[in-house]
Amino acid sequence: MTDPDVVLEVRDLRMRYGTKDVLDGVTFAAHRGEVLALLGPNGAGKTTTIEILEGFRRRSAGHVAVLGSDPAHGDETWRARLGIVLQSWRDHGKWRVREVLDYLGGFYAPYATPERPRPWNLDELLATVGLTEHAGKKLRHLSGGQRRRLDVAIGIVGRPELLFLDEPTTGFDPQARREFHDLVHRLADAHDTTILLTTHDLDEAEKLADRILILSRGRIIADGSADALSRRIAGEAEVRWTRDGQRFVHTTPAATKFVHELFKQHGEAIEDLEVRRASLEDTYMTLVRQAESGQDEIVAARFREVGAA
Numbered sequence: 001m002t003d004p005d006v007v008l009e010v011r012d013l014r015m016r017y018g019t020k021d022v023l024d025g026v027t028f029a030a031h032r033g034e035v036l037a038l039l040g041p042n043g044a045g046k047t048t049t050i051e052i053l054e055g056f057r058r059r060s061a062g063h064v065a066v067l068g069s070d071p072a073h074g075d076e077t078w079r080a081r082l083g084i085v086l087q088s089w090r091d092h093g094k095w096r097v098r099e100v101l102d103y104l105g106g107f108y109a110p111y112a113t114p115e116r117p118r119p120w121n122l123d124e125l126l127a128t129v130g131l132t133e134h135a136g137k138k139l140r141h142l143s144g145g146q147r148r149r150l151d152v153a154i155g156i157v158g159r160p161e162l163l164f165l166d167e168p169t170t171g172f173d174p175q176a177r178r179e180f181h182d183l184v185h186r187l188a189d190a191h192d193t194t195i196l197l198t199t200h201d202l203d204e205a206e207k208l209a210d211r212i213l214i215l216s217r218g219r220i221i222a223d224g225s226a227d228a229l230s231r232r233i234a235g236e237a238e239v240r241w242t243r244d245g246q247r248f249v250h251t252t253p254a255a256t257k258f259v260h261e262l263f264k265q266h267g268e269a270i271e272d273l274e275v276r277r278a279s280l281e282d283t284y285m286t287l288v289r290q291a292e293s294g295q296d297e298i299v300a301a302r303f304r305e306v307g308a309a
């Protein structure tokens with residue numbers, strides 16, 4: 001029987017453009033309320049994957065179920081349960097923010113349920129994405145960041161159960177980025193929305209995602225929390241300290257024990273102590289480099305270990 005908590009199920013997904021295999025057996029699943037970040041180098045196939053899941057692109061082979069349906073045959077009711085924020089959205093510059101949201105929101109009204117009133121209340125939505133004071137502005141007068149906030153508002157106006165975000169924070173200033181991160185957490189925690197996002201900002205992925213998926217050479221080469229990936233793959237921490245004006249660096253898998261010994265030996269002579277675990281960026285670079293240099297077997301074995309953790 002299918003698990004109703006599984007919102008996305010992708011098994012052995014393949015995509016070929018001409019003679020080029022872009023997706024070569026992609027497999028992963030997402031559960032209700034989970035936030036997944038899909039990472040990978042330029043051209044890895046992230047947008048292709050997302051477009052297949054959205055029903056905008058026909059896959060070459062493999063099994064895909066999105067909210068229980070095959071996206072290649074998704075009907076209107078199915079589509080109304082999805083939210084999509086594309087990399088860019090072209091439209092009429094003379095429209096005003098409030099009008100666009102009101103107009104698009106209207107399409108979702110027939111699909112309202114007691115648990116999910118649709119569309120989102122307009123004033124609440126404008127406040128949620130920080131566009132209240134720009135509600136009367138024409139689209140062509142919005143700044144890049146305001147435009148991106150509107151893209152997000154368009155993506156969530158129908159209160160989606162599953163939201164796709166393709167590089168959502170491009171052009172956001174630090175405050176808008178932080179507000180957007182809070183919104184993603186709220187959508188996942190309070191509204192039980194499952195979110196699949198792509199980003200090249202690893203710091204953002206680490207902050208937002210419950211799970212990180214790394215796509216490289218047509219396959220998922222890692223799937224796990226940022227913490228689990230960095231612990232299982234990079235394993236070691238770097239300890240830095242100063243003693244008598246001299247700087248020291250030591251790499252160890254047992255940082256706490258090492259620091260304890262260090263203090264036992266040198267006590268207060270230790271200054272500027274720092275313990276640094278491998279960041280998601282270190283992990284990402286290691287994994288992608290291994291995959292690209294053809295060490296897929298090692299990567300796959302480690303992936304299985306992480307998966308089993």
Ligand SMILES: Nc1ncnc2c1ncn2[C@@H]1O[C@H](COP(=O)(O)OP(=O)(O)OP(=O)(O)O)[C@@H](O)[C@H]1O
Nearest residue numbers: 017018022040041042043044045046047048049198
């Ligand atoms: N319609 C198409 N026809 C032929 N090749 C395509 C088509 N769309 C994408 N590709 C190729 O497929 C590969 C994957 O592209 P895709 O846009 O999915 O990658 P991406 O991971 O989203 O990249 P980026 O990080 O640069 O956005 C690229 O090599 C691209 O050139």
